[in-house]
Amino acid sequence: MSSTWPTIRRVRLLFSLLCLIMAMTMFISTPATTSAQSYQKAVWIPVDNTIERGLESFLRRAFADAEKLQADLVILHINTPGGEVGAAENIGQLIRQSPLHTIAYIDNQAFSAGTYIALNANEIVMTPGSTIGAATPIDMAGNAADIKFISGWSEQMKAAAKLNNRNPDVARAMVEIDNEFPGLKPKGTVLSLDAHRAKELGYADQVVAGKDQLLAHLGVSSDTLEAIEPTGGELVARWVTSPVIMSLLLVIGLVGIVVELFAPGFGVAGTISLVSFGLYFFGHYLAGFANWLHIGLFVIGILLMILEIFLPGGIVGAIGFISIVTGLVMAAYDTKQGLASLGVAALVTAIVAFLLIKRYGVKGLFNRFILGDAQHNEEGYVAPKDQRDLLGKTGIALTALRPAGVVKVDGNRVDAVSVGGFIASGTTVTVVQVEGTRVVVAEQEQKE
Numbered sequence: 001m002s003s004t005w006p007t008i009r010r011v012r013l014l015f016s017l018l019c020l021i022m023a024m025t026m027f028i029s030t031p032a033t034t035s036a037q038s039y040q041k042a043v044w045i046p047v048d049n050t051i052e053r054g055l056e057s058f059l060r061r062a063f064a065d066a067e068k069l070q071a072d073l074v075i076l077h078i079n080t081p082g083g084e085v086g087a088a089e090n091i092g093q094l095i096r097q098s099p100l101h102t103i104a105y106i107d108n109q110a111f112s113a114g115t116y117i118a119l120n121a122n123e124i125v126m127t128p129g130s131t132i133g134a135a136t137p138i139d140m141a142g143n144a145a146d147i148k149f150i151s152g153w154s155e156q157m158k159a160a161a162k163l164n165n166r167n168p169d170v171a172r173a174m175v176e177i178d179n180e181f182p183g184l185k186p187k188g189t190v191l192s193l194d195a196h197r198a199k200e201l202g203y204a205d206q207v208v209a210g211k212d213q214l215l216a217h218l219g220v221s222s223d224t225l226e227a228i229e230p231t232g233g234e235l236v237a238r239w240v241t242s243p244v245i246m247s248l249l250l251v252i253g254l255v256g257i258v259v260e261l262f263a264p265g266f267g268v269a270g271t272i273s274l275v276s277f278g279l280y281f282f283g284h285y286l287a288g289f290a291n292w293l294h295i296g297l298f299v300i301g302i303l304l305m306i307l308e309i310f311l312p313g314g315i316v317g318a319i320g321f322i323s324i325v326t327g328l329v330m331a332a333y334d335t336k337q338g339l340a341s342l343g344v345a346a347l348v349t350a351i352v353a354f355l356l357i358k359r360y361g362v363k364g365l366f367n368r369f370i371l372g373d374a375q376h377n378e379e380g381y382v383a384p385k386d387q388r389d390l391l392g393k394t395g396i397a398l399t400a401l402r403p404a405g406v407v408k409v410d411g412n413r414v415d416a417v418s419v420g421g422f423i424a425s426g427t428t429v430t431v432v433q434v435e436g437t438r439v440v441v442a443e444q445e446q447k448e
Helices: 005-029 053-068 085-097 113-120 147-162 168-173 195-200 211-218 232-240 243-261 268-286 292-310 315-331 335-360 362-366
Strands: 042-048 073-080 101-111 123-126 131-133 192-194 394-397 404-409 412-418 428-435 438-443
Touching: 042 053, 053 085, 053 232, 073 113, 073 211, 085 113, 085 147, 101 113, 101 211, 113 131, 113 147, 123 195, 147 168, 192 195, 232 243, 232 268, 243 268, 243 335, 268 292, 268 315, 292 315, 315 335, 412 428
Parallel strands: 042 073, 073 101, 101 123, 101 131, 412 438
Antiparallel strands: 131 192, 394 404, 394 428, 404 412, 428 438
């Protein structure tokens, strides 16, 4: 028994060493994170500035292009203060439904709607000094949205967090101001996380020093990484489809029309108005929200409003107004937003019109359509010049008469009309009839 005991101990020791060697081999060969898998093709897509419908349109195109390139990895470079909730919801759905592995890379900030977009990605990678959170929705005045809207948004943030097994209470703490979350935030504040705190709470899968370390972490070569950037048209679309800019363009367009009505001829105000409406439709068309039907409705409406000047009665003008409103609202990405922006523009335009009428009077609005001269009683009746002495005299046609033109009789220029057809310039004419200010001439017959 005693002779076999050392042998058993040796066997156990060898077995333990073998297990330790196998464990160390497995540890060395196993990737540190799930991101270290091999990717064949990676694309880099910027998600910067304010989140709006133009960005949504660009990202739809970018993801489609990534699939055409047969990419299997999408890196979203997120740097945004937030933006429109509706656009963020659609972008989140786009990411979830994409078959491509998506990484949200945050090297500065991903607040509000940007946080929601990041939570829909498969992984979140941050750099030291970057932040994520502060996702309470606010209205256009900068105040927190109503409790009903906040509650709904909080649920969406929770759902996005659960996609990758992140703590949903952290997502709620980023949204709900009036609730306390022990260990996360006190009541009356919203939660924001720096990179290291986000890593601790599971809201960052990796913290890297920068882009180079990110690519090394992913096993992607910078030489093979392909960037998909927005086109010039898409940049314009992003700018135009911002709710603030959209409303501003409509204000400028409508105010320009009103100002133009008070100014003779077509000038600066009319040009600015056309440029504003052109940008409005151009941006929404490139973003995929407007089409030629909407543009056509607007143009027809403008033409009908002009026609109303010559065909008074109100019906043509009313149809034109409805056509303009329909075209503008239908071209917007959202009917409610379109009506809201148009309502703001109409209110500002009404105020400007009131001030102009108060300054110049109603007459200023129609001075281009009515006779400007008036006969004043104190001036007495001014009779037209008696030209009966011209009857029978001859002269020369200074201009061609078609049938109206100018002739020279007794050294004076006289407005005249021909008896019948065309009389060429330089032809000798005879005054054959005078009725008040109307002088009628005929081509002088040549004697044989």
